[in-house]
Amino acid sequence: MKKRKIEVSVISDVHLGTYGSHADELIAYLNSIQPKILILNGDIIDIWQFSKRxxxxxxxxVLKKILGMAANGVEVYYITGNHDEMLRKFAETTLGNIHIVNKLALELDGKKAWFFHGDVFDVSIQKAKWLAKLGGYGYSLLILLNNGINWVNTKMKKEKFSLSKKIKNNVKGAIKFISDFEKTAAELAIDNEFDYVVCGHIHQPKKTYFENKKGNCIYLNSGDWVENLTALEYNFKRWKIYHYKHDKLSPFFADEDIKKMNLQELISSAIQKTNPPSA
Structure with missing residues (x-):
């Protein structure tokens, strides 16, 4: 099956290195597309909870696939988030087609798009990082519990569900936070004369039109690859939310030769591919 050619693909909140990350599904998605630009909008590797174990x-x-896409001509922008904030010291670094940035502005068919992760709006992170990290561990435990419940549901031929999504959708404080987040991002984009503002962070895929007295913009959120398994795609002057569970084509899997590759071999392979020996 041919890969889908798209202008821009945006993914965020993959949280590699945690039990909740759906890496197999993500590699299948990445193998099904051929984007000109791939934007990684924060929290791709969960450095907060990273463990060698x-x-x-x-x-x-997943990392191998992204590096391979860059080596094959895809422009990859890694926008830093709060869970991979250690990379912020390398902001504005470029390695071949891989660019590490804190935010990104692009012009798409004559319209201005602004990309950033969005943790700057989260008071719990800015004022009490230890509390946010504690909450992150609690979230991981919730995902682990959810995986166990869904394993039982699968055996009993019942539908899977997300505990964290159910909690978010039923807690007034969480609903208000999400609403405030979206409103703040949209208003900031309008103030800076952007047509699109694209975020991650809150694990809520969204595409909505926002307007105030100063102007209007389209707010977009790429969601995540823990609960929703979503991405944003831009093609033919339009944005679309891609839902893996509903929109997936026949899966494309990684080559057999990388299935047992360790981290050192992975990095070595990527460097060799990005920097071929001179004649």
């Missing part, structure tokens, strides 16, 4: 081969395959 848990970083499975499937997670390495």
């Amino acid at each position: 848990y970083f499975p081969t499937s997670h390495l395959k």
